[in-house]
Amino acid sequence: MSKLLQDEVTPMQSGQSPYEKMLQNCLRGELRIVNAGLPQSQKRLSDLLNEKYPYVICNDGSTHLFKKTELEYLAGMIDAEEQKALLLPMLIALGADQAEATISILSGCEGKVEEKIVSKALDMPVTCDEAKIRIYKPQLALLRRKLKTTTVYVFSPKIVT
Numbered sequence: 001m002s003k004l005l006q007d008e009v010t011p012m013q014s015g016q017s018p019y020e021k022m023l024q025n026c027l028r029g030e031l032r033i034v035n036a037g038l039p040q041s042q043k044r045l046s047d048l049l050n051e052k053y054p055y056v057i058c059n060d061g062s063t064h065l066f067k068k069t070e071l072e073y074l075a076g077m078i079d080a081e082e083q084k085a086l087l088l089p090m091l092i093a094l095g096a097d098q099a100e101a102t103i104s105i106l107s108g109c110e111g112k113v114e115e116k117i118v119s120k121a122l123d124m125p126v127t128c129d130e131a132k133i134r135i136y137k138p139q140l141a142l143l144r145r146k147l148k149t150t151t152v153y154v155f156s157p158k159i160v161t
Contacts, residue, residue, distance in 0.1 A: 034155045036060040042087035045074055049083070056089070064089065066149045074150060077120045082113045089152045090114060092140070101140045102132040104154070121146050 016024065039056040048054040054066040066088065075083055091104040103118060105111035111128030118126050122139050135143065144151060 031155050037062060037064075038091075038152060038154060039064055039089060042089065044084055045071060045078075045086040045088055046080070046083040048088060049075055064149075064152070070147060070149050073146070074117060077117055078113060082116070086113045086117065088150045090117075090147070090150060091154045092144075092151050093154045093156055099137055100134060101137070102134050103151075105131040105133070118143065 037058050037060055039058050041056065043054075043056055048066055048071050054068065054071060055063045056066075058064050071088075074086065074088075078086065093102050093104060094100075103114060105114055105128060111131060111133060115126055115128045115133060118133055118135070121143055122135070124139070126133050126135065
């Protein structure tokens with residue numbers, strides 16, 4: 001399982017019933033298949049801007065291409081140092097009720113760059129808390145419309161009780 005997937009899989013909690021544990025294990029296996037199209041790794045925006053055909057390789061061996069115009073849109077929002085810090089694609093995990101989404105911060109820059117990007121793209125303030133930026137469905141639709149190739153969905157098993 002890739003590092004990106006491992007970060008998104010929630011460990012089983014000791015208070016779960018045997019049924020919940022079994023369901024969690026089944027979901028984990030199924031979600032490996034659903035998440036097969038996730039990138040094996042992320043690339044820095046600054047590096048992608050210098051590639052003729054910007055892309056990353058996915059876990060299933062396919063290629064995820066980035067639109068140059070989208071990369072340039074992002075570059076226009078941040079300075080050169082922030083372009084070196086921003087890892088793409090950004091990962092979006094849907095909440096268990098699918099009303100809320102979180103953007104996972106894996107760049108090691110405490111989410112300041114991602115916070116700035118999402119705030120500017122949505123034209124509203126957002127904050128990064130515990131390496132995640134939380135947004136709601138209407139904002140998610142707008143964000144995905146603007147950043148279609150520089151964001152990807154991650155599916156993780158979570159039992160709702």
